[in-house]
Amino acid sequence: MSTITQYANQYVLDLVAYQPGKPIEETARELGLKVSDIVKLASNENSLGPSPKAIEAMQKATMGAHIYPDGASYTLRSKLAERFGVDFQQTVVGSGSSEIIELLCHACLHEGIELIAAKHSFSMYPIMCKLFGATYVEVDNKKDWSHDLQGMIKAITPQTRLIFITNPTNPVGTMVFQEEMDAFMEQVPNHVIVAFDEAYIDFADVKPDTLKYVKQGKNVIILRTFSKAYGLAGLRAGYGITTPEIADLLNKARTPFNMNLMAQAATVAALDDEAHLAASVHLVNEGKKQFYAAFDKWGIEYIPSHGNFILVKTGRGREIFNSCLAHGVILRHMDGYGLPDYVRITVGNERENARCLAVLESLLN
Numbered sequence: 001m002s003t004i005t006q007y008a009n010q011y012v013l014d015l016v017a018y019q020p021g022k023p024i025e026e027t028a029r030e031l032g033l034k035v036s037d038i039v040k041l042a043s044n045e046n047s048l049g050p051s052p053k054a055i056e057a058m059q060k061a062t063m064g065a066h067i068y069p070d071g072a073s074y075t076l077r078s079k080l081a082e083r084f085g086v087d088f089q090q091t092v093v094g095s096g097s098s099e100i101i102e103l104l105c106h107a108c109l110h111e112g113i114e115l116i117a118a119k120h121s122f123s124m125y126p127i128m129c130k131l132f133g134a135t136y137v138e139v140d141n142k143k144d145w146s147h148d149l150q151g152m153i154k155a156i157t158p159q160t161r162l163i164f165i166t167n168p169t170n171p172v173g174t175m176v177f178q179e180e181m182d183a184f185m186e187q188v189p190n191h192v193i194v195a196f197d198e199a200y201i202d203f204a205d206v207k208p209d210t211l212k213y214v215k216q217g218k219n220v221i222i223l224r225t226f227s228k229a230y231g232l233a234g235l236r237a238g239y240g241i242t243t244p245e246i247a248d249l250l251n252k253a254r255t256p257f258n259m260n261l262m263a264q265a266a267t268v269a270a271l272d273d274e275a276h277l278a279a280s281v282h283l284v285n286e287g288k289k290q291f292y293a294a295f296d297k298w299g300i301e302y303i304p305s306h307g308n309f310i311l312v313k314t315g316r317g318r319e320i321f322n323s324c325l326a327h328g329v330i331l332r333h334m335d336g337y338g339l340p341d342y343v344r345i346t347v348g349n350e351r352e353n354a355r356c357l358a359v360l361e362s363l364l365n
Helices: 024-031 052-064 074-084 097-108 124-131 149-155 178-187 211-215 244-253 261-271 274-298 317-326 350-364
Strands: 091-094 114-118 135-139 160-166 193-197 220-225 238-242 301-303 309-313 342-346
Touching (some): 074 238, 091 097, 091 244, 097 160, 097 193, 097 238, 114 124, 114 149, 135 149, 149 178, 274 301, 274 350, 317 342
Parallel strands (some): 160 193
Antiparallel strands (some): 220 238
């Protein structure tokens, strides 16, 4: 008996769907617990929550929910252009930075074309690449887990169209710094777009200047999100800063009204709340100290992180994930990233971190 799937594109049939962190509500139902009893440290969300200014802006925006939002996201894009010192035409916004990744693939990828990324990178890169029938080229990391940029240069062919540099990396948390990045950019040929995925850059102590490549007119796009440091993951809002030519391509590929009314209002307000952003970063820095101290005491291997998460070698990653889950603590196992001995822990507030550490200690001992 035939089914509709036999007529679907084979490269879609071959995909493994993206697996998000396990939801709090689902875990509470399964365990018979209250939602308030669950600690979720799986999806690199911000335990501090959104800026009060963003919440107020969303509340006001609801009064106009019967009207389509500004299709050009003029106010947000104008604010981004002013902040980064670029023209309005050099900005792109989307439903999370993941939508902009998809728009890049729409614009550039098809069968016979290649995308380059580092091993253990964001899992949406290979999913999107294969969705468009292109070839995914994975370059091994260096011994310190950071991107091997010269290895990426060697991997470039005439068919290469996109290179993703995730900085800081997810799920590892390492960084590429300025000198190495400058040397890399000098060697990238003109037929390749370099996408600097900087979703976690707000948490990094040292922030390489990638904006200068955009201002030099290189084929570069900087991807940022409001999901992490700004605490607006539920709204799905991200943006890109790039050349007018690349921005025009992406704006042609996007759907109308791709950023909703509340997301536009909240992000504009959030950008004005520098104090809340600083408080979010401080919370993460203090939380990392809390985790590092415990891991050092226990002799557990971990990778110092420039993001708001920590990759921890527990051994039996999925088993530890399941055991923590049974105690109402949601972490992220790393099977999908080819790291079965590891779990990734989002840094939460002091109470959440302490609960996680107490459960881990009981399991690891």
